[in-house]
Amino acid sequence: MTARINPIAPRLKWDVLSPGELERIHEATLEIIEEVGVRFPSDKALTVLEQNGCEVDRATQVARLPSKVVMEAVARAPREYVLAGRDPAADMHIDGRHCYLSNDGSGVFVFDHKTGEKRPSTKNDAATSARFVDALPNISYYWGPVVTSQDVPPATKALHDAEAVFTNTSKHFQTVTTVGEKPARYLVEMAAAIAGGGDKLRERPILSFMQCAVDPLGHDGPNLEANLVAAEHGLACGFMPMPLAAGTGPATLAGTLVVQNAGALSGVVLLQLAFPGAPCFCAGAPSVIDLKTGGYTGGSPEDYLLAAASTQLAHFYGLPMAMGTMATGAKEPDWQAAIDDSLSTFASVMSSADMMNGAGLLNGSKILSYPHMVMETEIYSIVQKVAGGIEVSDETLALDVIKKVGPNGTYLAEKHTRAHMTEIWRPTVWDRTSYDTWLREGKKGALHKATEIADDILENYRPEPLPEDAVWELRAIVDRADKELAGA
Amino acid sequence: MTELCPITTSPTKLALKILGDDDLRRVHAAALALLGAEGAAAEKAARLAPDTIVLGGRVFEHHTVLGAAHCWLGTGGPAALVRPREGGDPRPATVADLDEACRLADALPEVAVVYGPPVRAAGETLLADLARCFATTSKHVQLTTLRSVDEARAMLRMAIAVAGSEVELRGRPPVSLSAGADALGAASVFARAGLPVGVVAAPNGRAAGDDDQADLGAALVRHHAGVLAACAAIQATVPGAPFFYVADPALAGLAAGSPAAAMFLIAAVQLAAHIGLPVSAVGMTTSSHEPDWQACTQNAFAALSTMAAGADLTAGAGTLGGGNVFSAQQLVMDSEIFSWNARLAAGVTVDEETIALDAIRQVDICGNFLGQRHTRRHMKDVWRPRLLDRSMWDAWVASGREGAYEKASELVDKHLAEHQVLPLGDEVTETLARIVAEGGTVLP
Numbered sequence: 026m027t028a029r030i031n032p033i034a035p036r037l038k039w040d041v042l043s044p045g046e047l048e049r050i051h052e053a054t055l056e057i058i059e060e061v062g063v064r065f066p067s068d069k070a071l072t073v074l075e076q077n078g079c080e081v082d083r084a085t086q087v088a089r090l091p092s093k094v095v096m097e098a099v100a101r102a103p104r105e106y107v108l109a110g111r112d113p114a115a116d117m118h119i120d121g122r123h124c125y126l127s128n129d130g131s132g133v134f135v136f137d138h139k140t141g142e143k144r145p146s147t148k149n150d151a152a153t154s155a156r157f158v159d160a161l162p163n164i165s166y167y168w169g170p171v172v173t174s175q176d177v178p179p180a181t182k183a184l185h186d187a188e189a190v191f192t193n194t195s196k197h198f199q200t201v202t203t204v205g206e207k208p209a210r211y212l213v214e215m216a217a218a219i220a221g222g223g224d225k226l227r228e229r230p231i232l233s234f235m236q237c238a239v240d241p242l243g244h245d246g247p248n249l250e251a252n253l254v255a256a257e258h259g260l261a262c263g264f265m266p267m268p269l270a271a272g273t274g275p276a277t278l279a280g281t282l283v284v285q286n287a288g289a290l291s292g293v294v295l296l297q298l299a300f301p302g303a304p305c306f307c308a309g310a311p312s313v314i315d316l317k318t319g320g321y322t323g324g325s326p327e328d329y330l331l332a333a334a335s336t337q338l339a340h341f342y343g344l345p346m347a348m349g350t351m352a353t354g355a356k357e358p359d360w361q362a363a364i365d366d367s368l369s370t371f372a373s374v375m376s377s378a379d380m381m382n383g384a385g386l387l388n389g390s391k392i393l394s395y396p397h398m399v400m401e402t403e404i405y406s407i408v409q410k411v412a413g414g415i416e417v418s419d420e421t422l423a424l425d426v427i428k429k430v431g432p433n434g435t436y437l438a439e440k441h442t443r444a445h446m447t448e449i450w451r452p453t454v455w456d457r458t459s460y461d462t463w464l465r466e467g468k469k470g471a472l473h474k475a476t477e478i479a480d481d482i483l484e485n486y487r488p489e490p491l492p493e494d495a496v497w498e499l500r501a502i503v504d505r506a507d508k509e510l511a512g513a
Numbered sequence: 514m515t516e517l518c519p520i521t522t523s524p525t526k527l528a529l530k531i532l533g534d535d536d537l538r539r540v541h542a543a544a545l546a547l548l549g550a551e552g553a554a555a556e557k558a559a560r561l562a563p564d565t566i567v568l569g570g571r572v573f574e575h576h577t578v579l580g581a582a583h584c585w586l587g588t589g590g591p592a593a594l595v596r597p598r599e600g601g602d603p604r605p606a607t608v609a610d611l612d613e614a615c616r617l618a619d620a621l622p623e624v625a626v627v628y629g630p631p632v633r634a635a636g637e638t639l640l641a642d643l644a645r646c647f648a649t650t651s652k653h654v655q656l657t658t659l660r661s662v663d664e665a666r667a668m669l670r671m672a673i674a675v676a677g678s679e680v681e682l683r684g685r686p687p688v689s690l691s692a693g694a695d696a697l698g699a700a701s702v703f704a705r706a707g708l709p710v711g712v713v714a715a716p717n718g719r720a721a722g723d724d725d726q727a728d729l730g731a732a733l734v735r736h737h738a739g740v741l742a743a744c745a746a747i748q749a750t751v752p753g754a755p756f757f758y759v760a761d762p763a764l765a766g767l768a769a770g771s772p773a774a775a776m777f778l779i780a781a782v783q784l785a786a787h788i789g790l791p792v793s794a795v796g797m798t799t800s801s802h803e804p805d806w807q808a809c810t811q812n813a814f815a816a817l818s819t820m821a822a823g824a825d826l827t828a829g830a831g832t833l834g835g836g837n838v839f840s841a842q843q844l845v846m847d848s849e850i851f852s853w854n855a856r857l858a859a860g861v862t863v864d865e866e867t868i869a870l871d872a873i874r875q876v877d878i879c880g881n882f883l884g885q886r887h888t889r890r891h892m893k894d895v896w897r898p899r900l901l902d903r904s905m906w907d908a909w910v911a912s913g914r915e916g917a918y919e920k921a922s923e924l925v926d927k928h929l930a931e932h933q934v935l936p937l938g939d940e941v942t943e944t945l946a947r948i949v950a951e952g953g954t955v956l957p
Contacts, residue, residue, distance in 0.1 A: 037529065037530070037531055038530075039527065039529050039821070040526065041861055042861060042863065043862055046861070046863035049863055049868065050863065050868065053868045053870055056772065056870065057870070057873055059872075060874070061873065061874055062878070063878070064878045064879060078859055085878075087878060091709065099926060117740075120736070143906070155866055188537075212944055222618060237722065239879050240879070241873070241876060241878065241880070241882075242827045242877050242878045242881065243879040270894050270895065271882060271891070271895060272881055272883060273881055273883060273887050274882060275867075275869035275872045275873060275882055275885070275887055275888065275891075276869075276885075276887060276888040276890070276891035276892050276894065276895065277682065277862070277866070277868070277887070277891050278861045278862070278867065278868035278895070279861060279862065279863045279864070279868045279869070280867060280869030280870075280872060280873060280887075281866035282683060282796065282861070282867055283868060283870070283873060284873065309800070313895050313896075314895070315903050316892060316895055316897060317897075317903065318903060318904075319883075320903070322903060323903060324901070325853075325895075325896055325898070326853050326854070326856035326857045327609070327856065327895065327896060328859060329859065330856075330857060330861050331861075336667065340624050345956035354902075354903055355901075355902070356902065356906060356909050356914070356916075357914075357916065358806060359805070359916050359917065360804065360805060360806060360808070360846060360900075360916065360917040360918065361826045361900070361901050361916065361917050362806065362850075363806040363807075363808075363809035363813065364809050364810075364811075364813045364850060365843060367809070367810045367813040367814055367817075368813055368853065368854070372816070372857075375529070388906055390904075391906075400806065403810075404810055407772050407775075407814060408814075410772035410773075411531075411772050411775050411776055411779075411818070414531050414532075414776070415531055415532060415536070415729050415730060415733070415776055415780055416730065417532065417535075417536035417539050417540060417730055418730075421728050421729070421731070422539070422540070422543045422730045422731060422734055423728050423731035423734075423854065424543055424546065424728065424734065425733075426731065427547060427731055428547075432715070440688070441728070442728075445728050448774065449773065450771065450772045454798075454807075455770075455801075455807050455810075455811075456800075456801065456802070456807065457768070458798050460603070460802055460837075460838075461832055463802050464602075464932065468802075470801075470803065470804075470805055470806070471805070471806045471807045472806060487682055504552070
């Protein structure tokens with residue numbers, strides 16, 4: 026039976042920063058957080074910080090966090106925890122030893138691979154995407170939504186998204202669109218309804234939160250307050266800075282790492298001061314500016330160095346890291362998408378990013394393509410194989426077999442080969458046929474095969490249904506939220 | 514006008530490892546054990562070989578140095594077929610294709626070494642192929658097809674003519690040899706003259722290259738033993754001869770572009786470092802038949818494996834179908850992959866200037882760094898693509914949905930229309946023609 030989820034436990038380690046360099050960026054981060062400070066535009070957050078020894082300027086909403094406070098707060102964060110699935114087989118053990126891939130999130134278009142055109146996403150697309158992710162073992166949890174519900178009231182969009190997700194996947198759900206205290210409380214209520222109550226949700230947290238930070242050195246008020254609600258209920262949460270070197274970060278990578286680290290770490294400090302011991306994580310999607318347009322590059326070598334180094338920094342503090350991974354800027358699942366996704370995934374896995382966000386979107390996280398998501402899971406499986414490393418033992422060195430086969434022999438009939446041949450990685454969408462076979466079979470490339478797989482899932486896959494009473498309960502909560510928050 | 518663009522290279526700061534220290538020693542010891550009584554001598558011989566090797570170009574700007582913690586790119590080859598530039602099915606390669614491939618390699622700043630030669634022109638001798646390579650690029654040529662001792666001698670004469678003298682040949686050798694066990698005799702001819710060589714001789718005379726090896730550990734042991742044995746044979750003939758470690762998944766019997774090939778490459782680079790030899794790795798050998806998504810994933814992983822592990826030369830650029838087909842567009846696209854990986858391999862510089870504390874203090878919270886002097890000083894350091902599309906969706910649709918392949922095609926056309934190769938000179942050209950006319954074997 027196929028495993029429900031398929032994390033990577035990397036044996037390879039790629040340290041982009043030396044211990045001395047790591048220490049230096051850490052010290053620079055503390056200096057900036059203490060001297061320049063970080064903007065927390067939330068009275069609730071500022072009060073928490075002030076009560077814990079931080080210097081707060083209410084007019085500018087900037088808090089200066091003493092190094093001692095920062096390090097003591099970070100020390101309270103748990104090193105390991107579980108992000109539960111509704112299906113226990115989909116539980117994620119955040120323990121520093123496993124890398125879990127999610128889908129990408131917050132897209133606004135769906136690419137119709139039959140017509141080649143894109144269209145705005147709807148709540149139905151959020152639901153379909155959750156069902157699709159549920160079918161792919163290489164995608165361990167649902168992040169987002171992949172594409173947002175744009176046919177519902179904006180004020181309760183996140184709750185409609187969540188309803189679509191919860192009813193279509195039994196994997197863990199990490200929301201990235203829930204902002205503000207009230208929507209967050211509604212969402213927690215929805216998760217509790219599925220889990221069987223608040224206490225049960227705390228025991229088996231099927232929901233977690235991620236919020237974007239505002240670079241450089243700032244946070245967004247509603248985002249802060251949503252994460253404070255999550256932490257209050259024992260749900261894991263974190264803040265994702267996305268500094269652009271030469272734009273919202275210095276043009277040099279080391280400087281941008283300081284900005285990235287300050288954003289992620291300051292969020293963790295707030296959460297630990299408010300709710301000591303609450304599960305939390307660092308997050309990040311640092312990049313560089315596109316010098317031609319001033320915009321987001323959607324993939325460059327600097328991105329991957331920043332990703333690996335940021336993950337090293339999070340682990341330096343003993344904190345998990347959720348790293349922006351894949352998320353190509355390509356418009357199609359093409360050559361450009363391949364290099365973006367391959368190197369990005371390699372960097373995140375080799376630096377042991379605990380969570381990787383994620384697969385399925387094109388054009389800088391805007392456009393959902395199901396065949397593209399399938400192709401990205403192939404890239405994931407390649408990296409998984411390489412990250413597993415080479416086992417060196419008497420059995421794998423096989424000296425006796427090499428001597429026995431001798432010159433010009435073959436290993437095909439050897440028992441040793443039969444014992445190990447199933448360990449050889451096999452492709453799902455790559456083509457390894459001869460040129461003539463490939464020609465005869467209609468030049469079917471990876472995209473063709475991925476499209477066949479995607480169509481099969483879309484047509485035939487059915488997830489484990491949410492119990493009917495829970496479905497109705499979610500509907501009632503969303504209705505209530507529509508009335509209160511959207512005036513519907 | 515003749516252009517002499519310096520070759521693009523990058524320091525390799527990162528050191529990706531797949532074998533722990535104990536595992537590394539264990540694989541090395543197993544390889545020595547496989548060599549039996551010759552094992553100890555082979556290990557000693559490896560220590561005689563120099564740890565840096567110059568691969569000379571015809572001009573200083575085109576010199577390549579192996580063993581200096583920098584990464585360099587080589588083309589693939591020899592491909593018997595060529596994918597036409599205008600598209601369509603592959604066809605047998607001609608001398609015109611060889612000329613184009615070498616001229617394109619000469620024009621691309623990322624390409625340091627013309628490997629192979631890139632295409633094998635139908636009906637031509639290897640000597641004639643080499644003469645064409647010398648005429649159509651001033652970059653170093655690393656041969657992979659040479660087997661005959663007589664041809665090696667003839668090529669040596671050609672190389673002396675190109676270098677100017679036997680002394681200059683040793684200082685900046687314009688040609689080197691990378692091959693399997695059947696090239697040991699030819700390699701000895703090269704080594705005696707100071708031309709760099711890298712050979713994989715399977716232990717006990719066994720030909721390397723089974724494709725049914727289930728266990729990567731065993732493949733590594735056999736390959737490493739093959740390199741040690743060849744190194745010992747060369748050093749016994751010419752102590753101190755420049756010898757590099759050939760890391761070629763095909764010679765280890767591994768499927769082109771597979772995860773196993775990527776893992777093998779990382780381990781081979783580690784093993785080379787363990788015995789102090791520079792590495793020439795065949796890192797780009799996609800099995801895809803087109804310059805597409807699959808070709809890119811395979812070559813991106815393979816190139817990352819060699820370059821992040823610290824290989825000196827990553828060869829294989831420009832080929833499809835497991836090395837059987839040359840494609841000009843693929844060479845440009847692989848050059849972009851190299852450029853991408855070179856930036857990765859260079860890592861992150863951490864010092865007072867790059868940490869930029871003053872710049873961070875000067876910028877308002879939630880402000881931007883665009884106007885900072887620090888940004889102006891460093892913005893040129895930001896890597897810039899040639900083939901990626903970063904436009905908005907509507908602009909991309911308006912452009913006809915141009916992708917990397919179309920951009921690569923434009924670059925190929927531009928280079929082949931405009932690039933002029935540094936001429937060899939009449940006297941050298943005549944000498945090469947005379948040596949070619951004296952004879953050589955027509956390749957099958």
